[in-house]
Amino acid sequence: MKKFKFRLQIVLDMRENELEQRRIEAAKILTVLKQQEEKLNNIIQSQHQNSAQMESLYMLDTLNIQQIEGHRDFGLKLTVDEKNQERLIANTKAILERKQVEVREAHKKVEVLKKLKEKQEQEYYKEFLNAETKELDDITSARFNLR
Numbered sequence: 001m002k003k004f005k006f007r008l009q010i011v012l013d014m015r016e017n018e019l020e021q022r023r024i025e026a027a028k029i030l031t032v033l034k035q036q037e038e039k040l041n042n043i044i045q046s047q048h049q050n051s052a053q054m055e056s057l058y059m060l061d062t063l064n065i066q067q068i069e070g071h072r073d074f075g076l077k078l079t080v081d082e083k084n085q086e087r088l089i090a091n092t093k094a095i096l097e098r099k100q101v102e103v104r105e106a107h108k109k110v111e112v113l114k115k116l117k118e119k120q121e122q123e124y125y126k127e128f129l130n131a132e133t134k135e136l137d138d139i140t141s142a143r144f145n146l147r
Helices: 009-059 065-146
Strands: none
Touching: 009 065
C-alpha cells in the first residue's frame, strides 16, 4: 500500500512557516510594548519621587528657590515624557492589534489546508479500504466458483 501524500503539502508548509513568522513578529511587538509600559511606570515613579522631594523642600525653614524651580522643571519634563510614552504605547498597541489580525488570518489559512488534507487522507484510506474489500470479495468469489 502506498502511503498517503498530500498534493498541497508544500503550500501547507509555507503557510505554517508564514504563521510562525507572524507569531514571532507579534511576540516581538508584545515584548517592546511591555518594555514601553515599564518605562512609563518608571516615569510615573520618578514623578512621585520628585513631588515628594518638592514637598520636603517646602517643609524646610529656609526655602531654596533654585532647588524648587529645578524640581518643578524636572516635573514638567517628566509630564511631557509621560505623555510621549503614552502616545508611543498607544501606537505600539495599534501595531500589535494589526499583527494579531495577521496571525489570525494566517492561522485560518493553515487550518483550511489542514482540514483539506485530513479530508483527502480520509477519502484515500476509504478508497483503499473499498478496493481491499472488493479484492477480498473477488478472491472469495473465485474460491467459491472453484468448488
